[in-house]
Amino acid sequence: MVSWSAATANGSPITGYTLTTFTNAGTAVNRGCSVNANRTSCTVTGLPTGGSYEFRLTATNALGTSTQDTYGPWTN
Numbered sequence: 001m002v003s004w005s006a007a008t009a010n011g012s013p014i015t016g017y018t019l020t021t022f023t024n025a026g027t028a029v030n031r032g033c034s035v036n037a038n039r040t041s042c043t044v045t046g047l048p049t050g051g052s053y054e055f056r057l058t059a060t061n062a063l064g065t066s067t068q069d070t071y072g073p074w075t076n
Contacts (some may be wrong), residue, residue, distance in 0.1 A: 003041035007059035009064065013037065016060050019044070024052035024073045047076045 007014050014037040021031040021044055032055075033042035047053060054072030058065050 001041055001043045002055050002071070004057055004069075004071075006037075006040055006041075008062075009061065012061040012063045014059050014061050016055060017064075018058050018060070020056045020068075021047065022054050022056060029053070049076055051076050 002019060004017070007017075016034060016036050019032045019042055021029045022076070023029060029047070031044050031046055032062045033044070035042055044055070052073045052075050054070055054074070056068040056070050058068055060066070
């Protein structure tokens with residue numbers, strides 16, 4: 001499970017978050033989630049054992065999508 005702190009609204013309420021998983025080499029992996037603003041975590045499954053990954057999170061509101069915050073690397 002990956003969790004984060006709620007983002008600051010910055011002029012418009014947050015409507016959701018998108019978490020994308022990348023290999024440590026920077027290649028996007030089709031694992032991650034999109035959740036409503038009331039959630040600040042998601043479970044990422046199916047990542048191969050022994051790999052090194054980082055997670056990138058964006059927040060979205062009526063004004064657009066934030067820049068990515070990067071967490072990791074983590075080894076599975």
